[in-house]
């Protein structure tokens with residue numbers, strides 16, 4: 419079968435805000451298509467996406483088996499040298515066995531036990547954030563609650579001092595712009611500068627921890643580096659930065675999109691309030707997963723084809739790039755009953771939001787706990803929470819979220 423052609427205008431603001439009707443049509447009529455302008459094969463159905471994520475013939479990188487020359491790629495942009503130095507050392511973009519080495523090291527910190535031990539701190543942080551705005555009768559949920567909470571948690575885990583935390587968000591925001599399809603020259607320059615400053619900053623912090631180790635992840639990684647010589651200085655710095663970024667960007671957006679969905683469904687909101695007030699946490703658990711399925715904060719990830727393969731009657735050749743629309747798979751009626759319905763009690767919910775396979779999100783237990791504590795505490799403290807204006811979407815599809823969400827309480 420030859421591939422149907424279609425162009426997906428991912429960066430159109432109305433598509434970013436509500437891509438679901440377009441995606442439903444594609445899933446039905448053209449579930450797999452080639453987009454010439456992005457030079458990628460797009461997949462929209464849950465079954466195809468989950469099969470590809472589990473298939474070892476695809477990977478997040480390809481440069482471990484083919485050179486840039488062999489792939490016909492231009493040389494790396496010298497203006498992006500610092501960004502590239504960071505990105506080349508991000509283990510999410512490696513494949514086994516190099517990937518396994520770093521992933522197993524970092525996963526020690528994200529064990530269910532360690533994550534659960536953060537519950538008290540998380541609750542205290544949510545209370546503090548609510549204390550700061552309660553008397554005002556309203557706030558911007560993104561700026562005042564959704565953003566500071568995960569930033570504080572991941573900075574705490576890593577060991578970034580409180581006084582420096584305000585620097586993290588702007589660096590991260592500049593870096594993640596590079597993951598959008600079609601960034602501007604200005605964004606590229608910003609990202610390069612942010613990567614350079616962030617790498618130096620983490621280098622200084624690591625040097626300090628080498629002298630005075632503490633019970634945090636930076637100290638842990640420094641000690642590994644010294645003991646086994648298995649982590650280079652750039653790997654150490656890039657891993658910390660990557661964790662700081664991955665550890666908050668999607669959680670901010672998942673929480674904001676989740677609250678928007680919740681406040682837009684009064685009967686679901688009432689049920690969750692009642693469950694929370696009665697101390698029943700089961701609806702909170704299924705509910706957070708439903709929020710993450712219903713409106714997906716990281717809609718799309720890509721893979722390279724490492725070996726020729728066939729899927730859905732389509733032949734993919736080595737070197738091709740595929741774009742997997744998790745956001746579409748999450749609404750696929752072939753996999754989800756009443757896929758477009760927001761149902762906090764949904765039990766059969768194989769959401770693609772955290773990925774699958776080799777690169778399955780290492781922070782999923784932390785993200786889930788953060789959102790469960792956030793929504794539980796919010797509804798207990800502010801039971802009259804309601805929308806107080808229009809939600810404003812941020813620009814960008816690959817990292818999708820709200821710039822602001824005015825709420826009253």
Ligand code: HEM
Pocket residue numbers: 478509510511521572661662664665666668669672710715716719720770771772773774776777778779780781782784785
């Ligand atoms: C709602 C919040 C989050 C969402 C939706 C999310 C989503 C994802 C997804 C989809 C992937 C896999 C990417 C792919 O398939 O190519 C991933 C990987 C990863 N995430 Fe998350 N994430 C979230 C929160 C977190 C948090 C809190 C952390 C904590 C540090 C984290 C750390 C990571 C790491 C380290 C990886 C790389 C795993 C690997 O390559 O082995 N994430 N995340």
